[in-house]
Amino acid sequence: MKHSILTLVLAVAAFFSVAILLAQGEGAHILWNRQGYAPEQPIAFSHRLHAGELQVDCQYCHWAAEKSRHAGVPATSVCMNCHRFVSAPLGAVRAEDAAATEAGRKPQPVVSPEIQKIYDALGLDASLNVDPHREKKPIRWVKIHRVPAYVRFDHRSHVSVGVSCASCHGAVETMERVRQVESLSMGWCVNCHRRLNASGLAGRPVRASLDCVACHY
């Protein structure tokens, strides 16, 4: 019977240890946890190229992140700021130049099929003027980072205190196709708030609220 006592005590202790360990698994309660979700997008837009190689600032395209709750997916017209001039990768343009020189003809404009999708969406013709006969169609991006409708995440509040984009979105500048890196579960949010309250952010103390009403209202 001594063994029984010991066994039981151990069993109960084991239950609670497992329980508390499990509780640390932040994504545990999300039924459809999308950590690692990286769907194919209608345009093979490369964050690695734009944010990584070309070092375009996150907030160049997602300019609302600093001003609003929503970071926003850029309007197609924002793409045109550059892609009015850049219609294909440099290599392709050079190849065409070389081919043209060789053939002794004028180089033809090269348009990559992915960038062509932008022009299509805006209903532009070959000379990038609005073609009234073509229907404008918004690009249907697939949403990756989502929180439930009862959660209110405010980009503005995070950006203004200096939380980096990468802390939630991961190293997007290295991703060819964007992937959800974090679980975005409540536990993940709360634990980050706790950590920052304890450690401060970039040497400054911060007060990240642990109130329910910080996110749920």
Add this chain to the structure above:
Amino acid sequence: MDQTPLILGDKTPGDVTNDISRLLEGRPTALWWMAFLAALSLLGLGAVAVTYQIATGIGVWGLNNTVGWAFDITNFVFWIGIGHAGTLISAVLFLFRQRWRTSVNRAAEAMTIFAVMCAGLFPLIHMGRPWFAYWMFPYPNGRGPLWVNFRSPLVWDFFAIATYFSISLAFWYLGMVPDLAAVRDRAKGIWKKRIMGFVSLGWNGSYRTWMRYETLYLLLAGLATPLVISVHTIVSWDFATSVIPGWHTTIFPPYFVAGAVFSGMAMVLTLMLIARKTMHLEDYITKTHVGAMTKLILLTGSIVGLSYATEFFVAAYSGNEFEQFVFLNRAMGPFAWAYWTMVACNVITPQLFWIRRVRENFVFVFILTLFVNVGMWFERYVLIVTSLHRDYLPASWAGYSPSLVELATLLGSFGLFFTLFLIFIRFVPVIAMAEVKGVLSIGRRRKNAA
């Protein structure tokens, strides 16, 4: 010790086994079938009502923004109260060495379990989103983790009911093991043998086991006695810890426990009188048993009556206008009919048990126990509804009347209870044979063997 025999008819242990096991072995009687079908249809009605309610919303009940609880919690407290007699008879009377309990404890414990099942149903279905009921349990989660509110009497309730149900079930099953073994050993059919063999855990009547069994039984009785008091105390705290006049009352724990014993005893008696008649258990359930139980009803009924009076006194003495109003409103307000039904059934009619002729007339006893059941249901109804419907701010005062769905759910809970009880009396020894065998000699001259 009581000189009248507990068990009539000069039974031998073998007779007991025969008499009780026989009930499980024949085909069910027409009466049983009728009762079973009636209970089953009530259960079906309740199931339809609950399904409809969960599919549509709590709005199909008659509740409103002022009266947030009514039939649901009334039924819950009512059934929990009923569920108290079983443990009381098994445990408390065991500790007090009341040998008459042996004839009724099995059925009373079964009743407890079924009543607790009925009771447990209501907190579940009364939720707006019952599919999230598991949030009441502090399981590890990925929300931070976010636990539960251990300051909430509803969490206390959850633990109290879970514990009470588990312990009662263990107690019931433990008491049944020797009887199951007896049934196993005389079973004819192979399936019955197998099933009984499985559930009787290889019991063989070894006295080494018996000795520990007796100790364990005593231990469980010792644990269950404070448990039974704690459970209804906690249920009473649902109300007593609130700020609502008429709920916020320190008298509640003893008042509730007495009320629970009162209603539970009445329900046991109701059921036992039915079982006695329909299953021919006249020798096992005798005037002694009924007499003892009616006296307990008389006692607890008087405590309940005193509690009612005390509430009024405390309110009057408090000088608190809200408190005073609530009690005046109970007795003379829109729900006065319910209040006076409660007083008539709980305080006045049980006083008839002072008369021996009433105690010994089983028809009378049966009717009076029904009154008590009705009265105790109304006690909870009065307590919950009258306190809520007119509280602090007159502008928020409202009325309440039950909807058809609520009535159907109440009937359904009775259906569930009786269905389970009828199944129980068909498949499990309805009287604790091993215990009755132990009290055969009481009040009877020792029989000479040979």
Add this chain to the structure above:
Amino acid sequence: MSEPRPTNPPEVIDDGLLDSAYTSLSRRRFLQAAGFTFVGAMVYGCARAPEEELLPLLEQPEGMVPGRADYYATTCGGCAAGCGILAKSRDGRPIKLEGNPEHPISKGGLCAVGQASLLGLYDSHRYRAPVRDGEESDWARVDAEIREHLDRFARSGAKVRYLSAVVNSPTKQRAIDDFLSRFRDARHVMYDPARGTAILDAYEETHGARVVPHIHLDRARIIVGFDADFLGTWISPVEFTRDYTAARRADRDGTTFSRHLQFESTLSITGAKADQRYRVAPSSRVAVLSQLAAAVARKAGRPYRRSENATDSLPQGLIEEVADELWVHRGESVVLCGADDLTAQLICNFINDALGNYGRTLDLDRPSFQVQGSEAQLEEVLGEIAAGKVDLLIVDGVNPLLDLPGKGAGAAELAKIRLIISFAQRPDESSALAHYICPDHHYLESWSDTEMVQGVVGFTQPLIRPLGDTRQVVETLAAWSGKERSARAQLQERWGTGRQWEQRLHNGFVKKSAASFRVGGFRTAPVFAARAEKFSRGDGFELVLYTKAGMPNAGHAFNPWLHELPDPITKAVWDNYARLSPAAAERIGLSQGDVVSISLPTGESVELPVLVQAGQHDNVVAVAMGYGAEASRRFESMGPSWIEKKPTVGDNGLVGVSATPLVVRGSSGRRFSGTQVRLHATGRKSELALTQDYQSIDVPAHLAPASGARRPNIQESTVAALAVSESSHSAPHHKGDLWPEDHEYTGHHWGMTIDLTACTGCGGCVVACQVENNVPVVGKDEVRRNREMHWIRIDRYFSGSGDDLTVAHQPMMCHQCDNAPCETVCPVLATVHSEEGLNEQIYNRCVGTRYCMNNCPYKVRRFNWFEYSRDDAYENLTLNPDVTVRSRGVMEKCSFCAQRIHEAKAEARRGGRPLADGDIRTACQQSCPAQAIVFGDMNDAQSEVAASISSRRHYRVLEEINVKPSVGYLQLVRNREDGEGRDHHDG
């Protein structure tokens, strides 16, 4: 509200799904204007959706930030008062209307009707295109055909009649005049469905101009009202409420507190606020006024040559006393008469003139244009219609078939008109008869101006592209006149362009320093010449037709927010009814809910349920107008459906019953009060839905405990009592706690105070809160079952009876208690406290035990008993994206507008500045016309709320149970001469 739509439903919402409707709408209409939206986020509870799409804008509109609200100044089109509003636009769609604090007339207030007028924009039943003979058509065709008709009419000299609601837009007036100028026999007639023009007639006779003076209640030391519900429904209630409360701030020196006496037949919002109130039946009104006039004239030394005897017995010497008080404050007093009774109005003008009020409290130099029209002209037009002489009838913003009784307004008579053109926005009784329906824009889609008061012009600018293929009336008229010009261009023609124009639009109004209006001197003769209407008081009742503050006329009958708004006085919703005093009801043996038939001697009758109304004259039956409109047929299936459901509409399939048949037309126009009627029981019952079942502040007499029958939650005082006592409110109860002080509020600690002296109970806050916080509409049956969802309940308590009846309004919302009893009992931590003292309700954690609701001493929690309908895709566009839409089975309640707190804090943080007092204004506070609500940080000693808390009038309800509420009240102060009045409570 999913019944078939009467006109072509927009094909985009065929599948009824909110998200697809939204995206389709976006593509078709919004895309350029509406910010990109998280499509999926609009759908609540879509955790299972495996893939969601993000549709970005194609072009980035300048200045628009997705997810950020912009506010545009414009002018409310809810009624003719023309209050200034700030429309909150989020991602390109207006989602909330707020008062414009800089507006010279409304000064930041906005009433319930104004708040609710937003829903008119997103009404899925609106005409989406012009209609020709019942078939949807297009503008080109309709215009061409109508031009042809018009040319013919112009040539033939046909009779053209333009019937409209009050037009106080100079631009629109000119467009109408221009349009009508080409016809030889054309007239423009304005009318108000629920009000006559006796007051204009009176001023025409006494001052020679058809105007109403601009009334300045803030300048009045004494106000005497005769059936004038100026705080609720009369002329410009928001402005009047603001001015009225400005002169009744009890925290100032008590002597500046104005005094208000009200003589009225049925209890109105205004009567409920009066310091003294007397019941006068319509038949005695002229007599009482006349006696007062005589008394004032004596003091002024002016001749007065009328004498009337009142049948109502007022207290001995009362008239003399009132005259004394008025005389003492001559020039700082005002006598107002709201009755459509020329004689009464004339006498009223005489009194004001004798008191020297013109030019001081009553401004005729800059009069108000909020009342317009002419009953006499209306009579003429109706006569012409009846005679079959009218060739073209243009109906603009009115509904004559429903609004007008008797000859000339019947369907058969209207059907004889050769051509009827309607500008109706949505189908109504009259538009059904129209040959062409040329739907007008909603005012939030329009360009317009409003000159509500001489010299003050409010501007209306569109917040959104028109949702349907509709066209503003001024554009339509211009098109038909052959001078096609946009509404904007017409407006700019008058108000300029460039910087000045932009500045004016930005402000939402302009104050002109134009020359003053010319009126003549006071002419006494008409006062003495006017014959009082003959009232024969028989054994019958005198009828009073009134309008509710939440339903000015049947034009709002489509609006569920207004139907569900509890009437400030009766607390009834979704109905009109026959109000009878308790004595009257007893006299004829009827009780609440009994259907009574009210019949005129001419035989017209209306059947309505009885509502027993304390404080009403015993010989008066009062019925609200504006009900029984076809537009309310849409509410047939309103509310959650289940086996015991009862319909929201009545037996007629409509909300309420039209009282138009009871309006009697005489030579001087329509008569709304004083008509003799007979009542008889029908034996039927019709249950009314009231949000408050028990009306008195005293508990029922037979249940009254020894410690007192009166509940202490309303604390009252008088000006006199406040003047003598240093501190009339008790010291805070603090008897020490058993618990350690674990929870100090070191940062913000949000709190609110509500001034009961200011609050009129109008219900503006209720609708403001409903719109802001996505509070569902639940329908009559749910309210009848006490399941209304409004987060603010305005408790209305009666005390006393008859002439001594006093009324107290107490807005009651979540008190955000620091020791919240609701929090302790929640098993799953779904309601807990924030570090800033908010009582948080976490919908997604709630399992719905309702224990918190039971344990709330204020009973302010609201439970979602059902999945309340959200299936009107257009209506859903009013949803505030910053507030979660609650699903079935969860609890909700006032959150102190947590989303606004969040927004203000986030903005302050972004700007790197501390949060200032006033940065956060809750929805209820923002547009309260009485400015009764103050919200702020209690920890900030400089804040307005802290100052309010330190007021000697401050008290907290149920303080003794130590729940530590964060909401407090300021005592209700009355300026009563009885000093320590019997209602005075020291708490």
Add this chain to the structure above:
Amino acid sequence: MQRENRRFYLGVFGTEEDILGATNEARQRGLTIVDVYAPYAVHGLEKAMGLRYTRLPLFTLAMGILGAGLKIWFEFWTTAVSWPVNVGGKPWNSLPAFIPVTFEVMVLFAGLGTVTAFFIGQRLIPGRKAKLPVHGVTDDKFALVLEETDASFDKESTQKMFEEFHVLEVVERVEQEPIQ
């Protein structure tokens, strides 16, 4: 493992007086009482058999303390340490409010723990085949099982003693294990 055969000597009795008497007598005679089988708990038999006390109550106590201790720690940890949330202004450590659940869990641990321990200790396992010494010991028979420990076991005098107590049947068995 090698097992020796053991010899058992059984007497079957009809009443509790007889089994009590026979057991007492056997014990006084110094016979090795393997076990007694009874259909119900006969008062005094444990003394007659000379059984020692059971440690079950100790186990109950241990489980009760364990349950109560764990629970009160858990409640304190969740409400005051893991995520302290302000609930109705109550102190972080709301000890009085933790008592009810602590009590319930104590009873639950103690009760279920002891029952489990009993079942395990007594090898009462679902589906386990019952080994009865003779048929009827769950009904109305009592059986006294003695072990013939050595050659000195006197069957005759034992049988005589059994008969004094109205023995119904005497059985002798050889088995490897005790009957239970």
